[in-house]
Amino acid sequence: xxxxxVVKVExxxxxxxxxxxxxVEGGQWVKMCMQCGVCSGSCPLGSAWDHPPQELFMMIxxxxxxxxxxxxxxxxxxxxxxxxxxxxxxxxITHIMHGLAHYAERLGLAPKxxxxxxxxxxxWNNLVKKGRVNELKLGVALYFMNxxxxxxxxxxxxxxxxxxxxxxxxxxPLEYVGGHGIKDAAGLQAILKKARAIELAKAKxx
Amino acid sequence: xxxxxxxAYICKGCGIGERLDAxxxxxxxxxxxxxxxxxxxxxxxxxxxxQMIKNDIANEGVNRVAICAxxxxxxTDAFNFEGVAITRxxxxxxxxxxxxxxxxxxxxTQEMAEDYxxxxxxxxxxxxxxxxxxxxxxxxxxxxxxxxxxGMTSAIEAAKAGYPVHIVEKASALGGNAANxxxxxxxxxxxxxxxxxxxxxxxxxxxxxxxxxxxxxxTITRTSGAPGRFAVDxxxxxxxxxxxxxxxIVQATGFHDYDANKLPELGYGxxxxxxxxxxxxxxxxxxxxxxxKTKDGKEIKSVVxxxxxxxxxxxxxxxxxxxxHCCSTSIKQAMYFKDQNPTIDTNVIYSDLRTPGTGxxxxxxxxxxxxxxxxxxxxxxxxxxxxxxDVKFKDLILNQDVVEKADLVVLATGMIANSGVNIDEVKxxxxxxxxxxxxxxxxxxxxxGKDIPLLKHGFNDSHFICFPYxxxxxxxxxxxxxxxxxxxxxxQEDATGAALKAIQSIESAAQGLAVHPRVGDLSFPSFRxxxxxxxxxxxxxxPFGAIDEDEQRFPVFxxxxxxxxxxxMGACPVRVISFENYSVDTVGQQLKNIxxxxxxxxxxxxxxxxxxxxxxxxxxxxxxRKIEYSAWARIIPVRCLGSVNLIWLTDAxxxxxxxxxxxxxxxGENYQCHFVKGxxxxxxxxxxxxxxxxxxNLEVERVATYEVAITDIERAPRLINDMAEAVKKVGLSxxxx
Numbered sequence: 012x013x014x015x016x017v018v019k020v021e022x023x024x025x026x027x028x029x030x031x032x033x034x035v036e037g038g039q040w041v042k043m044c045m046q047c048g049v050c051s052g053s054c055p056l057g058s059a060w061d062h063p064p065q066e067l068f069m070m071i072x073x074x075x076x077x078x079x080x081x082x083x084x085x086x087x088x089x090x091x092x093x094x095x096x097x098x099x100x101x102x103x104i105t106h107i108m109h110g111l112a113h114y115a116e117r118l119g120l121a122p123k124x125x126x127x128x129x130x131x132x133x134x135w136n137n138l139v140k141k142g143r144v145n146e147l148k149l150g151v152a153l154y155f156m157n158x159x160x161x162x163x164x165x166x167x168x169x170x171x172x173x174x175x176x177x178x179x180x181x182x183x184p185l186e187y188v189g190g191h192g193i194k195d196a197a198g199l200q201a202i203l204k205k206a207r208a209i210e211l212a213k214a215k216x217x
Numbered sequence: 218x219x220x221x222x223x224x225a226y227i228c229k230g231c232g233i234g235e236r237l238d239a240x241x242x243x244x245x246x247x248x249x250x251x252x253x254x255x256x257x258x259x260x261x262x263x264x265x266x267x268q269m270i271k272n273d274i275a276n277e278g279v280n281r282v283a284i285c286a287x288x289x290x291x292x293t294d295a296f297n298f299e300g301v302a303i304t305r306x307x308x309x310x311x312x313x314x315x316x317x318x319x320x321x322x323x324x325x326t327q328e329m330a331e332d333y334x335x336x337x338x339x340x341x342x343x344x345x346x347x348x349x350x351x352x353x354x355x356x357x358x359x360x361x362x363x364x365x366x367x368g369m370t371s372a373i374e375a376a377k378a379g380y381p382v383h384i385v386e387k388a389s390a391l392g393g394n395a396a397n398x399x400x401x402x403x404x405x406x407x408x409x410x411x412x413x414x415x416x417x418x419x420x421x422x423x424x425x426x427x428x429x430x431x432x433x434x435x436t437i438t439r440t441s442g443a444p445g446r447f448a449v450d451x452x453x454x455x456x457x458x459x460x461x462x463x464x465x466i467v468q469a470t471g472f473h474d475y476d477a478n479k480l481p482e483l484g485y486g487x488x489x490x491x492x493x494x495x496x497x498x499x500x501x502x503x504x505x506x507x508x509x510k511t512k513d514g515k516e517i518k519s520v521v522x523x524x525x526x527x528x529x530x531x532x533x534x535x536x537x538x539x540x541x542h543c544c545s546t547s548i549k550q551a552m553y554f555k556d557q558n559p560t561i562d563t564n565v566i567y568s569d570l571r572t573p574g575t576g577x578x579x580x581x582x583x584x585x586x587x588x589x590x591x592x593x594x595x596x597x598x599x600x601x602x603x604x605x606x607d608v609k610f611k612d613l614i615l616n617q618d619v620v621e622k623a624d625l626v627v628l629a630t631g632m633i634a635n636s637g638v639n640i641d642e643v644k645x646x647x648x649x650x651x652x653x654x655x656x657x658x659x660x661x662x663x664x665x666g667k668d669i670p671l672l673k674h675g676f677n678d679s680h681f682i683c684f685p686y687x688x689x690x691x692x693x694x695x696x697x698x699x700x701x702x703x704x705x706x707x708x709q710e711d712a713t714g715a716a717l718k719a720i721q722s723i724e725s726a727a728q729g730l731a732v733h734p735r736v737g738d739l740s741f742p743s744f745r746x747x748x749x750x751x752x753x754x755x756x757x758x759x760p761f762g763a764i765d766e767d768e769q770r771f772p773v774f775x776x777x778x779x780x781x782x783x784x785x786m787g788a789c790p791v792r793v794i795s796f797e798n799y800s801v802d803t804v805g806q807q808l809k810n811i812x813x814x815x816x817x818x819x820x821x822x823x824x825x826x827x828x829x830x831x832x833x834x835x836x837x838x839x840x841x842r843k844i845e846y847s848a849w850a851r852i853i854p855v856r857c858l859g860s861v862n863l864i865w866l867t868d869a870x871x872x873x874x875x876x877x878x879x880x881x882x883x884x885g886e887n888y889q890c891h892f893v894k895g896x897x898x899x900x901x902x903x904x905x906x907x908x909x910x911x912x913x914n915l916e917v918e919r920v921a922t923y924e925v926a927i928t929d930i931e932r933a934p935r936l937i938n939d940m941a942e943a944v945k946k947v948g949l950s951x952x953x954x
Contacts, residue, residue: 023592025562025588066615070615
């Protein structure tokens with residue numbers, strides 16, 4: 012059996028499972044999956060995933076650390092919660108997917124050009140600045156997410172819609188310059204910084 | 218028996234009075250059928266109507282009661298009179314409910330009803346009220362063969378109910394396979410951890426019970442007799458034989474492990490560290506809590522369990538069935554390791570994980586919680602690797618070939634029943650030359666062979682779903698894994714059931730009553746020795762091996778072993794076998810005495826012989842739903858299609874019937890026949906009917922045999938109508954007079 016598919020001998024050991032249990036939100040549930048596949052069948056985007064949830068769980072149990080953490084699959088989750096509702100073993104699958112994505116990101120293993128990952132980062136950076144999402148900025152940032160040329164093309168395409176929104180006063184162009192926020196944005200940032208510190212400390216301990 | 222005095226009673230309730238001419242039916246009963254006393258009643262099953270019949274029995278000397286009212290399946294409590302023969306003319310479900318209430322149909326409906334009245338009276342004439350079975354004996358002791366968990370449970374339960382028990386055990390100690398278990402799969406909530414096997418407790422209970430006698434190191438060298446009077450030779454290892462008498466027998470001979478040497482691809486025999494579940498159990502029991510080590514003294518750090526090893530497989534030499542307990546057993550055994558040291562890696566490789574029973578799923582979850590890895594996959598090979606064993610398998614979820622290292626590999630091999638000899642393959646001893654066989658469990662002196670017939674895959678059983686516990690030897694009940702693969706909990710429940718069946722059989726035999734399925738039937742077959750040609754068909758075909766042969770090859774009936782199906786009666790070419798209340802005449806005379814209209818009247822007659830267990834109730838239910846069928850049909854219920862004697866067919870065709878429909882139960886592997894083989898035997902006999910038809914110069918379409926289930930409520934009437942259509946096509950029978 013000399014083919015590429017053959018996994019190294021340390022496969023099917025509990026080591027990676029234990030790592031996931033310690034570091035991933037809901038990770039202690041992974042071992043409870045009974046491989047019925049209802050989650051995979053219920054996922055509206057399932058066919059677009061490289062590895063549906065059930066398969067990810069088996070990969071964790073089979074010790075495929077690299078493949079799991081660099082996978083784009085868990086980034087595909089839209090939090091529709093169909094899988095959680097249907098899982099006969101009550102696994103918080105949606106949470107585990109986000110937990111895995113989060114852990115991969117923390118380790119720097121997450122796929123760099125995964126679009127939902129990029130969107131998540133844009134959204135987050137936009138949000139923490141003033142404590143409110145600046146929709147105009149977020150929208151424009153999304154146009155330019157994949158480079159300048161594509162950004163201009165998309166902006167031109169969307170221009171008539173923007174003008175109509177201006178006319179009907181559905182959009183304020185001044186928002187782009189300042190934009191409204193919460194009363195104490197600095198306070199929020201302090202809270203988030205502290206939360207991050209706690210999280211990292213916890214991860215280090217584990 | 219005193220003179221025959223037939224009372225015929227015609228009910229006018231349930232709309233019968235409005236639809237049918239009762240006066241006319243009374244005339245038919247008295248003039249045509251010669252009933253001695255005929256009465257009508259507005260509502261026969263009410264207290265007054267029943268009292269009327271009782272008065273006639275008491276005061277008028279009526280000893281045959283023909284009730285022309287509803288189906289024989291209705292109002293059985295009301296129409297239940299001791300000491301007389303009862304017949305039923307089905308003019309409600311059989312006539313008015315299956316015919317339209319129209320002016321055109323009135324005449325044919327009336328004819329139908331009159332025929333059923335005739336049939337009921339004639340049947341009564343040829344019946345005798347069953348007399349007592351002189352063979353009835355009452356021995357209350359139960360023999361339990363096998364001292365494993367099933368056998369011990371049966372013994373304890375029977376003793377608790379007040380019946381003395383003997384246990385015969387081949388080994389030198391009680392306990393069977395389970396005696397080797399370190400622990401068992403939990404039977405109590407929360408179903409999380411393996412628990413004490415319970416074997417020691419059972420042995421203690423048996424030792425403390427004065428009602429239970431144990432014969433260790435003993436086997437059975439001969440079993441003869443019948444329920445209520447079994448005589449059993451119990452022989453010890455040293456050869457000393459004692460004959461004991463029993464009322465019923467529970468066979469709890471259990472199972473043995475599949476021979477894993479047939480699985481060299483899984484490394485068995487090539488490495489000492491590939492073991493079966495039973496062997497691991499022994500290892501664990503011997504270690505008794507100490508750290509488990511491989512044969513070469515290494516501490517075990519990783520274990521792979523291979524599920525379905527040599528079972529659930531169509532490969533030559535493998536077992537085709539699932540043994541039911543092995544998934545739970547592997548979980549339990551993985552816990553032996555995990556509970557001792559959670560860092561030991563345990564991987565259960567399964568293709569379908571099944572943990573039957575109440576706590577099964579909980580136990581599976583508990584295994585997962587403890588960190589046992591479950592992998593859906595198929596193991597192709599286990600080989601000696603550089604460091605321990607290499608388990609090669611295909612992961613079916615990840616669709617990849619994998620090699621996993623393991624210190625120990627456990628094979629989940631299957632159960633094989635200890636069912637003795639296969640009587641279908643072993644030659645039978647001729648009468649007078651019977652010899653004991655060391656391979657046999659029971660060493661029955663029965664004509665059909667020394668052990669109980671097998672159903673499937675070497676297990677002794679009857680129909681799994683419809684008739685659990687039943688075997689094809691009356692008064693002998695199999696229980697535990699000899700009946701079908703099962704786990705300890707199931708075996709214990711099963712054993713309790715078998716004890717109850719054995720008790721029921723003893724009490725029934727004492728009163729001369731039949732057991733399942735004609736529970737309580739007092740009649741039994743008798744035969745006219747002068748007429749017998751010693752053809753042996755009855756002894757061969759009896760589905761229950763109830764008939765032996767004497768040295769002159771005459772049949773010897775054992776009433777208590779008989780289930781009253783009448784298959785012997787159907788088999789007998791010279792028609793010398795009959796029951797008091799069911800004989801060649803009770804049916805034959807019915808069909809001969811109905812009114813066959815002249816050819817020019819263009820009214821065909823179709824005889825329907827319907828199994829009383831399935832087809833007849835299906836037709837009754839069709840009637841309740843008012844599903845109509847042809848007015849040409851005359852339906853006679855039979856105990857089993859196996860009891861149909863070919864003479865009925867020839868008589869029917871000779872007397873001018875235009876078609877005959879026979880309805881029996883499903884035969885073959887998933888049979889539904891209450892008498893196991895009855896419908897099958899009937900089908901074999903009927904397959905030769907075409908020749909008979911040809912010699913009579915009749916069309917083969919005139920006789921049809923069907924398998925009808927109790928649920929065939931719409932199909933059964935349709936089959937009758939189909940025959941009516943077929944008769945229309947081929948024309949009326951040329952045999953009308």
